Amino acid sequence: AQTVTQSQPEMSVQEAETVTLSCTYDTSESDYYLFWYKQPPSRQMILVIRQEAYKQQNATENRFSVNFQKAAKSFSLKISDSQLGDAAMYFCAYRDVGNEKLTFGTGTRLTIIP
Amino acid sequence: SQTIHQWPATLVQPVGSPLSLECTVEGTSNPNLYWYRQAAGRGLQLLFYSVGIGQISSEVPQNLSASRPQDRQFILSSKKLLLSDSGFYLCAWSAEVQGHQPQHFGDGTRLSIL
DSSP, X not given: OOEEEOXXXXXXEETTSOEEEOOEEEOSOSSEEEEEEEEOTTOOOEEEEEEETTOOSOOEETTEEEEEETTTXXXXXXXXXXXXXXXXXXXXXXXXXXXXXXXXXXXXXXXXXX | OOEEEEEOSEEEEOTTOOEEEEEEEESOSSOEEEEEEEOTTSOEEEEEEEEETTEXXXXXXXXXXXXXXXXXXXXXXXXXXXXXXXXXXXXXXXXXXSSOOOOEEOOOEEEEXX
């Protein structure tokens, strides 16, 4: 079974600095999808960024980028120029091709220090 | 644009009472629909998903059930709630069965069982 591990329950970063959130996963599949979701205090889950495993290029969305290391089964999220609005729980998620199920990690709570 | 509505936002119910949480999606046809539960400080656990009217897949055994009476309506139910049913319930939809499309979440329902 696929598993997703986020080893950092909490992280903090100074406003305007850069922070990296870690995620590792376990799978025997060669093709799959990876996602980072953000859950602010409002509790809504918001997609931050996604990566297709067959793509070697790391995904980027404005201040958010990933470091996808397929061999190491690692999928970290880098947030540049951190802003107060980035404070939230961040969840890493995995999905097999052809499978409806999203497997989530336990999350990392990110605090932004003004 | 597509929107997802989930209600109620908060619910307090006594043990043994029935439950009905409703989720509707607008602006898309034949979405995949999902119910998740998030326990305090934990990640999301997939409870049910549906790829079409009347088609329900259950991920975990429990005293909850789901139904999809209409294309864009997904209902989570229970005949008799348990204390362990407390949590935050999120409904989500996605556009494709086997694509890399992300899931889009509703605002969630906080369920407290007394």
